[in-house]
Amino acid sequence: MQQQTPAATAGDAVVIGAGMAGLAAARVLADRFARVTVLDRDSLPATPDSRRGVPQGAHPHVLLAVGREVLERLFPGLTAELVEAGARWIDVVRDAIVWQLGGHRARAESGIEMLCMSRPLLETCVRRRLQALPNVEVRAETAVAGLTGRPGERVDGVELAGGERLPAALVVDASGRGSRSDGWLRELGFPAPPESVVTVRMHYTTRLVRGRCDRLGGPGMLVAAESPPDHRRYGAAFPVEGDRWFVTLGGYHGDRAPTDAEGFQRFADELPDPAIAELLRGTEPVGEAVA
Numbered sequence: 001m002q003q004q005t006p007a008a009t010a011g012d013a014v015v016i017g018a019g020m021a022g023l024a025a026a027r028v029l030a031d032r033f034a035r036v037t038v039l040d041r042d043s044l045p046a047t048p049d050s051r052r053g054v055p056q057g058a059h060p061h062v063l064l065a066v067g068r069e070v071l072e073r074l075f076p077g078l079t080a081e082l083v084e085a086g087a088r089w090i091d092v093v094r095d096a097i098v099w100q101l102g103g104h105r106a107r108a109e110s111g112i113e114m115l116c117m118s119r120p121l122l123e124t125c126v127r128r129r130l131q132a133l134p135n136v137e138v139r140a141e142t143a144v145a146g147l148t149g150r151p152g153e154r155v156d157g158v159e160l161a162g163g164e165r166l167p168a169a170l171v172v173d174a175s176g177r178g179s180r181s182d183g184w185l186r187e188l189g190f191p192a193p194p195e196s197v198v199t200v201r202m203h204y205t206t207r208l209v210r211g212r213c214d215r216l217g218g219p220g221m222l223v224a225a226e227s228p229p230d231h232r233r234y235g236a237a238f239p240v241e242g243d244r245w246f247v248t249l250g251g252y253h254g255d256r257a258p259t260d261a262e263g264f265q266r267f268a269d270e271l272p273d274p275a276i277a278e279l280l281r282g283t284e285p286v287g288e289a290v291a
């Protein structure tokens with residue numbers, strides 16, 4: 001079936017937040033609106049570094065195969081650029097040592113290829129491609145302080161922290177889990193959207209290491225999964241650009257891995273599968289652990 005691209009609508013769209021959701025939303029809106037402005041309160045580094053507004057960027061992020069395909073459709077050439085920057089291809093079944101519920105999963109060629117990289121690398125490449133679109137502007141260090149509109153009727157723009165107002169035919173809130181839209185909508189006389197909260201109390205401690213994984217012989221994925229209810233700890237390692245690995249250790253319901261090197265290694269040693277502990281011993285740490 002052929003997809004029809006609707007003609008661009010006259011008018012502006014504003015996206016609050018230049019994280020992955022905001023960037024992808026802005027790309028879609030760019031086909032439909034005359035102008036799209038993406039606002040982020042953070043400074044947005046040109047290089048793939050972690051940033052304050054997305055603290056989870058210092059932890060591993062897995063981009064599943066279909067997610068990459070969708071991003072490639074939105075930003076043609078993205079995959080090649082990521083590979084050029086050092087992202088690593090793995091077959092998610094063949095190149096994975098996964099321990100779960102008392103044993104290892106079988107390994108075989110699956111044909112499902114996953115591209116592994118750091119979240120900052122993905123975000124930086126996507127943002128650069130978005131910024132190259134003629135009708136998109138990404139404004140860093142620009143915090144949104146509220147929505148504007150006719151109370152109870154419609155939202156017609158945003159108000160920035162300095163008081164400037166930006167009118168918009170459509171406002172998309174992609175400001176992440178700290179979103180204040182519910183309060184802003186209430187102030188304008190709209191009912192707040194319903195909210196559901198799932199409490200998992202999951203904790204990650206992550207460290208970057210550089211080197212080779214002898215067990216895998218190349219890039220791949222190591223997972224020692226929890227076996228609830230008694231065993232609530234897990235560990236995982238994923239290859240990323242720069243010949244590095246993200247090693248993350250964690251637990252549920254209050255259990256967590258320490259950030260000091262000895263404590264981190266000890267926690268890994270206690271996982272039911274030794275692969276992650278071996279990787280840590282055979283590689284060189286890059287920087288400090290983050291929690």
Ligand SMILES: Cc1cc2nc3c(=O)[nH]c(=O)nc-3n(C[C@H](O)[C@H](O)[C@H](O)COP(=O)(O)OP(=O)(O)OC[C@H]3O[C@@H](n4cnc5c(N)ncnc54)[C@H](O)[C@@H]3O)c2cc1C
Pocket residue numbers: 016017018019020021022039040041042052053054056059060061062063142143144145174175176177178179204
């Ligand atoms: C430890 C961890 C691991 C994860 N692993 C994965 C994974 O493997 N795969 C996966 O798909 N997902 C993973 N996630 C989830 C993923 O990180 C989030 O779903 C995703 O980052 C949400 O993207 P977002 O663009 O909605 O929000 P965010 O990435 O949080 O971006 C929000 C943006 O809005 C900006 N902002 C906030 N308030 C304002 C304001 N008032 N004005 C202007 N700008 C504002 C912030 O600066 C930020 O840039 C993980 C999350 C965590 C915590």
